[in-house]
Amino acid sequence: MNPHDLDHTIIHHINEKAKELEDALKSDVVSFFGQIHPGYFRVFRNFIEEVKSKSKRADNTLSIVLRSPGGSAEAVERMVSVVRKHYGFVNFIVPDFAMSAGTIFCMSGDKIYMDYSSSLGPIDPQVMVPDGSGYVAALGYLDKVQEITSKKTLSPADVVFLKGLDLAKLALYEQARDLSIDLLKKWLVQYKFRDWKTHRTHNPGATVTDNEKEARAKDIAKALADHNTWHSHGRALDIEKLKALRLEIDDYSDNKDLSSFIRGYNDLITAYTDQQNILFYLHSHLTETV
DSSP: OOHHHHHHHHHHHHHHHHHHHHHHHTSEEEEEESOBOGGGHHHHHHHHHHHHHHOOOOSOEEEEEEEBOOBOHHHHHHHHHHHHHHOSEEEEEESSEEOTHHHHHHTTSSEEEEOTTOEEOOOOOEEEOTTSSOEEEHHHHHHHHHHHHTOSSOOHHHHHHHHTOOHHHHHHHHHHHHHHHHHHHHHIIIIITTTOOBOSSSSTTOBOOHHHHHHHHHHHHHHHTOHHHHOOTTOOBOHHHHHHTTOOOEEOTTOHHHHHHHHHHHHHHHHHHHHTTOSOEEEETTEEEO
16 A cells, blocks of 8 residues: 555544544544644644634534643743634543643643543643753752752752852743743633532532632642642643642543543544654644644
C-alpha cells in the first residue's frame, strides 16, 4: 500500500471517531496535542475559526480533547479568549494528561472530563528566560529562592547562588506565578462555578454566594500552585486528588459508552501522532493542522 494511502485511511478512521464523539457529547470536538506555546497562537486561532465556520451543529458547545505537557500561561489566556469568542460552552476531555499550563487551560472549561487513568498537574507555567535560551518552570525556581532565603544560616553555596540571582528573571517568574493563579481564580468563578447555585454537602440547599465561589476558587488555585504539597512539577493529580481539592470532575470511568467513544478517538489519534513523531497537532474532522 502506498504510504499516502495508508495515512489517508488512518485519518478517515480518526475523522469517523471524532464524529461519533461529537454526537455523544452534543458538541463540536477538536483535539489539541502538544505544548501550549505563544508561537502556535495564530495557528490555533485560525483553526478554531475554521471549525466554527464549517460546523453544522447548533449546540454552541466545544469539547477539547487535550494532551499537553504544559507551556505558557500567557498563551493559554489568549487561546481561551478565542474559544470563548466562538462558543458559549467549552468542555475539556483529558484521556491521558494535561500538565501545568494544560491544567490552567482546563480550568477555563465548564466541564472537565477524566477517567481513573487521567491526570492533571500542579500549575507551574513555563517561562522564557530573558536571554531567550529556553523555558524554565517558574515555581521550581521561586521555591528554591524561598528555601534559601528562609534559612537562618547560609552556606557558601547559598551565598554564591544568591549573588548570582538575576532580579529581572526573578520578577518575571513571580509575574508568571501570579498570572497563573489569577487566571485560575477568574475562570473557575466565571465558567466552572457558574451553574453552582446551591450547596449539596455543607448546608444543603443554601444559596451559593459569589464570595463563596471566589473563596473556593482561591483555595483550589493556591493548592494547585503549592509545590510543597506536590513536590514535583510533573506530579500526576488524578481524579481522587482533584476531588479532595473540591474540584468537580466529570468521571467517565464507568460510563462504558462514553469511555469507548473517547478512547476510540484519542487512542487512534495519539498512536498516529506518536508514530509520525508529530510534536504539535490540532484535529477536527472538519479540518486539521500540524
